[in-house]
Amino acid sequence: MRLLLTGVTGKVGQNFLPAFLEADRFRDWDVVAICNNRTIPETGRLSVINGSIADPDVVGAAIEGATHVLHMAAVKESPDVCIDVAIKGIFLLLEAFRQSPDARQFILIGGDCSVGHAFQPYPGPVTETSPRKAYPGCYALTKVVEETMLEQFQLQYGLNGCILRAPWIMEKDDFRFALSFGEDQFGGPPWSEYMSDEDIERSASEGLVPMMIDRGGSPLRRNFVHVDDVVTAILAALDNPAANQQLFNISMDEPVDYGEMADYLRNTRRIEAKEVRTPLYSNWLDNTKARLLLGWRPKVDLERLIEMAWSYDRAADNPRKVWYPG
Incomplete structure (x- = not known):
């Protein structure tokens, strides 16, 4: 083959x-x-x-x-x-x-x-x-x-x-830096679309993480x-x-609930969250078919995703990088 x-x-x-x-x-x-x-x-x-x-x-x-x-x-x-x-x-x-x-x-x-x-x-x-x-x-x-x-x-x-x-x-510490308000944020969304520059700067200086709120007023669920x-x-x-x-x-069994994420980080690392209101929708990508037909099971849930991201020690010669084009 x-x-x-x-x-x-x-x-x-x-x-x-x-x-x-x-x-x-x-x-x-x-x-x-x-x-x-x-x-x-x-x-x-x-x-x-x-x-x-x-x-x-x-x-x-x-x-x-x-x-x-x-x-x-x-x-x-x-x-x-x-x-x-x-x-x-x-x-x-x-x-x-x-x-x-x-x-x-x-x-x-x-x-x-x-x-x-x-x-x-x-x-x-x-x-x-x-x-x-x-x-x-x-x-x-x-x-x-x-x-x-x-x-x-x-x-x-x-x-x-x-x-x-x-x-x-x-992978690695991606999730941790996806939650950053600083210039080291990985991926998106651009916080400037939802927050003032003053709020972003204050949240970054205080080491806060975003608790995004969907357009229905509940903590965002994102896959x-x-x-x-x-x-x-x-x-x-x-x-x-x-x-x-x-x-x-092919997704986690449940989407990341930003309210549960904020609670976990507060309870385990004393990291506080900043509420960020967005026009986004909460969606649930259902992986039942892959689990049934392929016998596949995702092993990384929200708790493990956080622990892996916060415990990862990135080497100086291993920069976090997004390649455009891929």
Whole structure:
């Protein structure tokens, strides 16, 4: 078996590759990775093809002999390259894969931006049958198109595809700094959209964390997942007949409740919270289908997510970084 990887130098890819190579079930598989902006060293089981997935020659060379594809590459809010890389890239991969005599399975890592995460309302849990409602921006749009394109290739050509839809993926101390009011904040949202500059500065100086309030007046519930749980979900879906032409939500069993988060940090670390009113919606990404069909269970809940983030000691040569494009 031969696994083709895109996005191997990203957050999920860097955690998935060593887990895959160490897994006894895949010990006879080899790997080929397409690398563009960043690359990784080749090893005995790993070969690298340098170039863009928007280049048909690169994709053609990489797909040769590949039995499985794990497509993780993504472009964030970069309109100048999103069509070439995100849309053209997956089209070229799917076109080459469906025509390959070796093709067995195509896995796409999707995102809950395709269902709008906290920006779009849903009357109940967000399941795999909920309508796609992207929030504004090219990144969410490309994730909707990617999911739809793979599903259409499944319908048109009988391709064995699988979508693993994940919310915001956390690792190391990401969650701690996602809750920062300072310049070291990781990700979003921009507090300036909800607070005055004076409130932000005061909250940062006092070491507070945000207790976001949804538009209904309750503590926000927002979906997260730890990268370790994403990796185990990929390993569970890979070469698994139960994943054939399926879409799975891959998330924590419950969304993070910002009220419960604030209580836990107050009780365990004497960290106080600042109430932040937002126009966001509380949503619940339901992972029941993945637990039922894949036998997958996320291990990181809110308490463990906090403990892992606050106990992580980041080395000076390991900066927290968001890559745009990914």
